[in-house]
Amino acid sequence: KKKIQSQPLKAVMDCMKFETSSPKAEMDCMKFEINLISASNLEDVGNIFKMMKVFAKVSVGGNPSAHKRTPVDRHGKRNPAWNFTTKYTINKSAVMHDGTMLIIKLYCKQCLRDRYIGEVHVSLKELFKR
16 A cells, blocks of 8 residues: 655645544544545556546545545546535544554546555544644
């Protein structure tokens, strides 16, 4: 798997812009919002006849059944913008665990099969420290 970033949070922010709202505690769960704004300077994986149409799949903790998907950006090419907001509810203990990650995978929409571009992993613990 190709990771878009290799450094901690700053490198992630340089490549992808997103915001989180403050978590709201309810019993043993926390609710929060993620706004996936844009990505920049992506590797061009489109074919020579068509421009890149990029979308992202967002998940928490790597659970593929709970992923959310942005709309396809049909104009940004290597610099897609979505301004896509999604909400999650997770266990409070998962936020404090170093291994719980926000995972954003980028794909180029294609006719036969979507083409994988790369991904970003951000620790929820680090994200909520900010």
